[in-house]
Amino acid sequence: MPVLNEANYLREAVASVLSQEYKGDKEIVLALGPSTDATDEVAAQLASEDPRVKLVHNPMGRTPIGLNLAIKASTQPIVVRVDAHSELEPSYTARGIETLFRVDAHDVGGLMDARGKNPLQRAVAAAYHSPWGMGGAAYHNGGDEGPAESAYLGIFRREIFDEVGYYDESLWRAQDWELCLRIRQAGRTVWFDPELCTGYFPRDDFKSLAAQSYASGMWRGEIARRYPDGKSLRHDLPPLMVVGTTLGLVAWIVHPSVAQHLPPVVNFIVNLAKVAPIGYAGLVVFAAARSKRASTLEKVLMLRVLPTIHFPWAVGFVKGRLRGAQGTIDKGRVRS
Incomplete structure (x- = not known):
């Protein structure tokens, strides 16, 4: 989990990981960026409360660097990318791993279920779910289970990182799409499973929503510039x-x-x-x-x-x- 300025959401996000209805061993590695709020204090408290919570430091604060540091610090054969602004459904891990092996995939993703804690955040969530809001991508609006171009967050077989490499650290956003491209180019399968559901809390003020949208557009343009697909x-x-x-x-x-x-x-x-x-x-x-x-x-x-x-x-x-x-x-x- 890459983490930056998430003091208000981090405890709930970590709790949703550690309480997964999954019988195998679990750990969560938090890649801590240079937060300006109380995120580091919350993370340190979580680590002191549960030895399954591990901390690595990401001084640059960039998501792909944090993801790579966290993956390399983890020890389990399955890698599940999670977001500090989200909460996993209790069956998320078990369902995702079952799907991973059922369909012989190397990356599985599901629905980003945008939610809100106040009227504006719920309005943003509703816009995300609308086909007129975020373009009708399957992970926003659902669809049939099957092979996908990309996966939201992602549940990976660990060996895929040895095969195709880690996240591209030059892509500060949209790095998940580029990793999925390399996975597909290697002849491996990226899979969408609509039964996988991750609660996500979007921005709750117009200024930060506009800034996020602008940055997302810029990096989507960078992806279109670099890759024909x-x-x-x-x-x-x-x-x-x-x-x-x-x-x-x-x-x-x-x-x-x-x-x-x-x-x-x-x-x-x-x-x-x-x-x-x-x-x-x-x-x-x-x-x-x-x-x-x-x-x-x-x-x-x-x-x-x-x-x-x-x-x-x-x-x-x-x-x-x-x-x-x-x-x-x-x-x-x-x-x-």
Whole structure:
């Protein structure tokens, strides 16, 4: 478990690991980044309470470095990646290991079940579950069990790291997708099991949500830049939405003062562009209204949550695609 500034979530996350309904031996290795809250104190207390909790230090604070340090410090033949912002279902480990050997896979992942502890966090969780929020990926919305391009978090046979290597430490985000690519290129199987469920608590303020979305977009653009298999149509739709919406808003502002000077065909095109922001606003309202997980208040909050996810992600993706991520950090979590 890579850990950075998670004092409010760490104890519950570790407890969900140690209380797994799994008969085999368990340990949890926490890779501690340079937190600015009480995370290190909470981690030290957890380690003093239970010898199965081990600590390694990750001075750089970057997720792939922490993951590699923790994996190398672990001793068991199965490696389960977990997140400090999440809580595992009690049967997660047993089900994941059973699936790993049942389908002869080397990496198994399941559903990221976004949850909330307050109305805004629940609105963000509802947006994550919406096909209009995070693009309809199987680990957000479910789907049939089967081979997958990538796996959320991941349950691994330990030997796969000897075979294909560890996480790429140059990828500060999206390193899980790149590792899965190497696993698949080695002829091994990455598997999605919808019965595996991990509770995840997303950001609970708009500023940190926007920062996370921007960083995610930048690194997704970096992946698309590096690897031909790293992009798909669903990654191109948010940038097209931003361009269309921006041009449409400009058209609404500028067009009335210049319309009489433009040829009819140009006026037609400009009027067509005006539809884009209306269409996007309608889509946001539709997505919020259709959410089955949100209360009335949370649906109202989703009207702001969805653009806060879409626009920073799209801008980040374009910049990452053109220039690379260039060490972009998630400023919603890391202050310096």
